[in-house]
Amino acid sequence: MTTPMSDLAASGMFLPSQTVGTVLCCICGVPMTPNPANMCVRCLRSRVDITEGLPRHAALVHCPECRSYLHPPRTWIRAELESKELLTFCLRRLKSLTRYVRIVHAEFVWTEPHSKRIKLRLRVQREALNGAILEQSHLVEFTQHDNLCDSCTRVQANPDQWIAAVQLRQHVSHRRTFFYLEQLILRHGAATRALRIKEADRGVDFFFGNRSHAVKFVDFIASSVPAQYRTDKQLVSHDPKSNIYNYKHTFSVEICPICREDLICLPPKVANTLGNLGPLVLCTKVSNSIMLLDPFTLRSAYLDAKQYWGAPFKTVLSSRQLVEYVVLDVELESSEITVGGSKYALAYAQVARVSDFGKNDNIFSVRTHLGHLLSPGGYALGYDLYGTNINDFEIDKYKGLDLPHAILVKKSYEEKRQKRNGKTRSWKLKNLNMEVDTTAKGRLDEEKRTSEYEQFLRDIEENPDLRFNISLYRNNEYQPSEMASTVGGDDLPSVQLDELIAELSISDEEKNDAENMAE
Template sequence: MCVNCIRNEVDITEGIPKQVTLHFCRNCERYLQPPQIWVKAELESRELLALCLKKLKGLGKVRLVDAGFIWTEPHSRRVRVKLTIQKEVFANTILQQIFEVEYVVSYQQCEECTRLAAQNTWKAIVQVRQKVEHKRTFLYLEQLILKHNAYKDTTNIKEVRDGIDFYYGQRGHAVKMLEFLSAVVPIKYKTSEQLISTDIHSGSSNYKFTYSVELSPVCKDDIVCLPRKLAHSLGNITQLVIVTRVGNSLHVLDPNSLQTADISSNVYWRVPFTSLASMKNMIEYYVLDVEPLGPVRGKNVLADVHVARMSDFGRNDTAFIARSHLGGLLNPGDSVMGYDLSRSNFNDDNFNALNQNELTDVILVRKAYPNRRKKTKQRSWKLQQLGKEEEEMLPRKQDQARIENDLELFMRDLEEDPEMRSTINIFKNQVVQENKDISMDDEEEDFEEEDFPEVSLEEMLDEMNLQDGEPDEEFVDEDVMM
């Protein structure tokens, strides 16, 4: 028989379907690769062509020579592929044939999108809580999560009154968030699980996992009274110390001797303690005189500082002498924030066990910039925020005012602490910079506090969509300040 007659008599495409169905999820734009794998593939891509060839039954009985797409309208829900195959039909006779296969795109929702579309179908939740009166810790933790893209696997983020809830579709993603939190703050957590359903035939069960995370209630600039045994184990440091930094460990400082110590997360939760006073208990003092004493450790300079309460200044002659680590920053006429122990009453067993006659009346913590704060101009930088969902009960007016005040205090912390700014991303406020018009009066006012550590232009980033960036593969274990 001639070639034409053989081609008329024999059809080597027999057994290969000419129309096949492709299942496509419109939400995540992935195709189903049987049995349960969903793959990402663009139109007319090599990945889509490989998926189409795998869907053809009987293709293994012939030899595939060539395959390619035939252009179709993208919205037609049709994918056409031209195939060239060969097969031996008679002895030493190989027949080649070209034919087309049409793939019909059928919409089908994948399991992940189905769980997201349904209500209360999360697999794991991480509930982060902290027992403090302010939100500064969570504001800073939010910036760390944004910088390291630790929120990428969340299905929902909900802000509640005492913290934040992170919802996940897989348990492994929640465990990864726990690892990130333990790398940046001292935490402890408890795990609980709830049985949702059980398949008696396969013996498999479906659970929901809840991770209750508690952050350390100790924050930056707090004063704490360490337990006696813990203070002895830390190089015999004084029990009454200032918390200078909070990361995966607590960094404390004795303002009388400049001695420092690090308290790891495991040590803290083995011998927990709370703060005697926090930032909201600090009052403003006026610096009368500074007497340097000589010892210098890093940026800390030991000095005797003569101060008076700003509320008493000009009314009486009450003054205090406080030994402080701020000798290198303070000058006569400056303002400084500190704790007034002479008027404080602490309900703490460790503090009550101290010799009260040996305690100082004032503990100075940080320099203040009151003249700078009088300026009402808008900041030239801003921070990005997570897309959080608020709890059902709307906050009251006083709660909203407290949240705004905590945000302002956090922004001031960033302005006054360059080391803290270096751990997060700060973005340019384009609206303010475009309309920036500094008058001569503002320039003269800037000279009043020349040492104010203002955010420089080099520290600001151009605003971008963090969703477009590549996620960090590994979280950086670094110290953070809260």
């Protein structure tokens, strides 16, 4: 009968521990752990080179225009220098190497970007003498050979040789939606296959060298904003012998004219489908669907693209018609609640138009959803329904509808912004390489475009939800001011440093350090 080891330990009897024996190296006589070759690692490496016969040089075909690499026979893969995609592509080009050794680690060795060389340092394992496994470093150098891909060749020969064009249009008086779409396109790389991007009246045109690239881009737009599109094609040439047809495809994409902060009067049928919402509602968010909020009851609903285009409607007033009010008094009616990811609180507020000061004593008592933001003495932006002549067919359908004197939309920071005029921001945005109209009409619209872009930047600062899908980059030219205003919760909205992305830049000192490490 055997005794368990726990009983032996409890009785004070201990078993002797097993020791690993050592042998002498057959070459240098150093004590070592036994292995099939009976040689230490130093002697084994001096006599066996597991990288012998492995390729040390390879070639890559690179397109300098679109920065893609040729994967034979005809596939082009886009990859940046020292990226994971490029590392994976280079390892695929070394498939013959994996037949003889096992790659356990791979990394780039820094090279000058214009040297047309890419170096990889590999750690490989291979069986040496008598079954001993040896690990060794191996350096592979790739030589880049520049050669334009098919699409870039077509562009270089004739920029107008596009196959498919996507025409984005939105019938509104501003370009805020296109500024937002531009950042989404840059973040997701949706227009990397575009041959040319051109700014047009009330929209942007994208030209592609392949119809499938245009279809993929249209699907991205439809998943980002409520839109509908139609397609058409034109015959360019026909070869009757081989029965080959060449077409030019055009995708006309119309974006929903409803934008954030717009005031809407819902048609009776739409209001009924949304549970008798409204009829006066505010658009608070636009993605692939439209979020509508009743500012008097805090009821909300989502309207997707299919529902909107089934019964389209227009806005009563847009964000360009916002009027500034001064808040005289605020009386909270309910506690703060979250609706659609944003916080609101119902309240009664007494406001007066800033433009009325010194002219009349008009004071309006309104119900608002901004009770958690407003305070006496502050400012707010809203729609002036008291002094605006509204001609809307949807409002006429509601008999006996009592319109409020004003509808507040958001808190105003205009007074604080005036103190910061001329100061740069700590962040910046990237822009698409877009052709802009340089005619006389285009120069006249430049001032309007600049003011709209400034308003878009302010919206990013004020709305954290808006910058959730936007990549913000650090502005190296920004110098913080010593006269920063800190007035409790009424500070001017700004972007925090932890939300910014640092642009990749290699200084001369970093280059020298990288060269020393490579050596």
